[in-house]
Amino acid sequence: MDHSATTAANPAVTEAMLPYFSENFGNPSSLYSIGRQARRAIEEARQKVADLIGAKKEEIIFTGSGTESDNLAIKGIAYKNRKKGDHIITSSIEHHAVLHVCKYLESQGFKVTYLPVNKDGIVNPADVEKAITSQTILITIMHANNEIGTLQPLEDIGKIAREKNIPFHTDAVQTAGKLPLDVEALGVSLLSMSAHKMYGPKGVGALYLRKGIFIEPLFHGGGHERNLRSGTENVPGIVGFGKAAELAKQRFPEEAKLADLRDRLIKGVLEIKDSYLNGHPTKRLPNNANFRFSYIEGESMILNLDMKGVSASTGSACSSTSLEPSHVLMAIGLKPEEAHGSLRLTLGLGNTQDDVDYVVSVLPEIVNKLRMISPLGR
Amino acid sequence: MTDGYSEKVMEHFANPRNVGEIKDADGIGKVGNPVCGDVMWIYIKVKDDRLEDVKFKTFGCGAAIATSSMITEMAKGKTLEEALKISRGNVADALDGLPPIKMHCSNLAADGLHAAIKDYLEKSGKKMELPKIETAEEHG
Numbered sequence: 001m002d003h004s005a006t007t008a009a010n011p012a013v014t015e016a017m018l019p020y021f022s023e024n025f026g027n028p029s030s031l032y033s034i035g036r037q038a039r040r041a042i043e044e045a046r047q048k049v050a051d052l053i054g055a056k057k058e059e060i061i062f063t064g065s066g067t068e069s070d071n072l073a074i075k076g077i078a079y080k081n082r083k084k085g086d087h088i089i090t091s092s093i094e095h096h097a098v099l100h101v102c103k104y105l106e107s108q109g110f111k112v113t114y115l116p117v118n119k120d121g122i123v124n125p126a127d128v129e130k131a132i133t134s135q136t137i138l139i140t141i142m143h144a145n146n147e148i149g150t151l152q153p154l155e156d157i158g159k160i161a162r163e164k165n166i167p168f169h170t171d172a173v174q175t176a177g178k179l180p181l182d183v184e185a186l187g188v189s190l191l192s193m194s195a196h197k198m199y200g201p202k203g204v205g206a207l208y209l210r211k212g213i214f215i216e217p218l219f220h221g222g223g224h225e226r227n228l229r230s231g232t233e234n235v236p237g238i239v240g241f242g243k244a245a246e247l248a249k250q251r252f253p254e255e256a257k258l259a260d261l262r263d264r265l266i267k268g269v270l271e272i273k274d275s276y277l278n279g280h281p282t283k284r285l286p287n288n289a290n291f292r293f294s295y296i297e298g299e300s301m302i303l304n305l306d307m308k309g310v311s312a313s314t315g316s317a318c319s320s321t322s323l324e325p326s327h328v329l330m331a332i333g334l335k336p337e338e339a340h341g342s343l344r345l346t347l348g349l350g351n352t353q354d355d356v357d358y359v360v361s362v363l364p365e366i367v368n369k370l371r372m373i374s375p376l377g378r
Numbered sequence: 379m380t381d382g383y384s385e386k387v388m389e390h391f392a393n394p395r396n397v398g399e400i401k402d403a404d405g406i407g408k409v410g411n412p413v414c415g416d417v418m419w420i421y422i423k424v425k426d427d428r429l430e431d432v433k434f435k436t437f438g439c440g441a442a443i444a445t446s447s448m449i450t451e452m453a454k455g456k457t458l459e460e461a462l463k464i465s466r467g468n469v470a471d472a473l474d475g476l477p478p479i480k481m482h483c484s485n486l487a488a489d490g491l492h493a494a495i496k497d498y499l500e501k502s503g504k505k506m507e508l509p510k511i512e513t514a515e516e517h518g
């Protein structure tokens with residue numbers, strides 16, 4: 001149950017992509033008919049991705065990943081508006097693809113406000129409003145957190161951004177293709193997404209850029225993607241993204257049903273003594289559950305789960321390459337030893353009630369075994 | 379997930395030996411990991427300068443649990459002098475190596491054992507040449 005990291009490409013997606021690796025392969029910028037076919041395929045995919053989020057086709061820019069979309073959005077706005085101002089507002093629980101870009105921009109002379117979150121991981125829109133200065137050129141707040149699943153009140157923040165006429169970007173990598181999104185309702189002007197989180201291929205992402213919002217490109221060259229992302233298009237990847245987006249839309253009701261499984265999982269797991277839910281009980285991704293267990297460490301939990309055939313992840317310092325606890329768990333106010341005992345389980349469409357019940361049945365044993373070994377909490 | 383760990387590490391992790399505390403321990407070594415915040419307690423029972431029993435309790439990752447288990451096995455039955463010679467590297471070697479990022483966990487196990495012996499020497503008023511405790515920095 002570790003479906004948030006990536007999802008395997010749907011066979012229908014792979015099938016749609018295949019022709020573009022070989023016979024239909026042509027440089028979409030060329031004048032020959034084979035090139036025109038590739039061009040048409042890209043534009044169809046663009047329409048499908050636009051339809052997924054209620055955007056217009058012309059508002060979609062294909063990129064190489066969700067990370068690139070975040071970079072393009074944030075640096076693109078920052079560089080374009082340098083003369084207007086130098087202040088960016090974000091949150092302390094963003095994905096590294098946003099946080100590290102903001103840190104980089106700080107090194108380039110920009111100023112960044114990292115808003116705190118409450119214990120459920122939610123940004124207070126009033127804090128956004130208070131943070132705005134005459135120098136603010138961008139607000140960037142993620143839609144759903146990848147670790148604790150918390151959904152942010154984007155509509156409320158979007159309203160504020162609109163009133164103040166400040167571009168509003170959201171990293172929707174976790175929600176695009178999972179939840180019905182409407183860029184109008186959310187009030188966002190830029191939105192990042194990634195194909196491989198919605199059963200599409202790796203190596204392709206997209207940025208929604210509202211008409212009338214201008215950014216500076218990161219790549220200069222042949223002028224592809226309306227001059228905003230030069231570089232020959234990844235035709236099979238883009239076609240696969242289009243197919244994945246089309247299929248994702250049909251799956252929304254199924255995705256929403258995952259919330260029932262999630263709640264069953266949460267209820268079952270919380271029966272364990274000294275266990276807690278991280279993140280908001282209901283304002284969270286339908287497929288995300290994140291727990292913490294006192295006195296034990298997460299990596300040893302996921303190793304034990306792995307031995308039982310269940311994959312999971314943790315925000316424990318021990319399992320991060322930096323040996324530091326997750327910044328998200330720190331931001332919701334946990335102590336490092338509490339973050340140590342965190343466990344994330346994310347459901348995929350293939351999961352059943354039996355899978356959930358299985359996890360609920362094996363987890364108590366694992367927790368007990370590790371607590372027996374632990375010197376804490378006696 | 380288990381990619382980085384040797385079979386031996388996984389075996390000790392899955393079936394850790396000598397878990398628990400010794401009620402009337404002669405020495406207890408309580409060490410904490412400055413790197414990631416883990417905790418390891420090693421208990422020893424000494425008879426005629428020999429480690430008659432060694433037990434552990436650990437709050438930490440898979441490598442920390444496996445190395446604690448391994449060191450209790452290595453130390454049991456050894457004389458104090460021999461046990462003090464078990465180095466940080468020995469524990470990792472006995473487990474067929476550890477991923478580089480996990481070396482600090484095996485350091486903790488050796489330090490815990492040495493601390494338990496030191497505690498025993500202090501309590502019993504015995505004198506013995508203690509090996510210089512390496513610092514985490516020296517071994518990265």
Ligand code: FES
Pocket residue numbers: 317318319411414415416437438439440441442480483
């Ligand atoms: S105890 Fe934390 S990484 Fe091993």
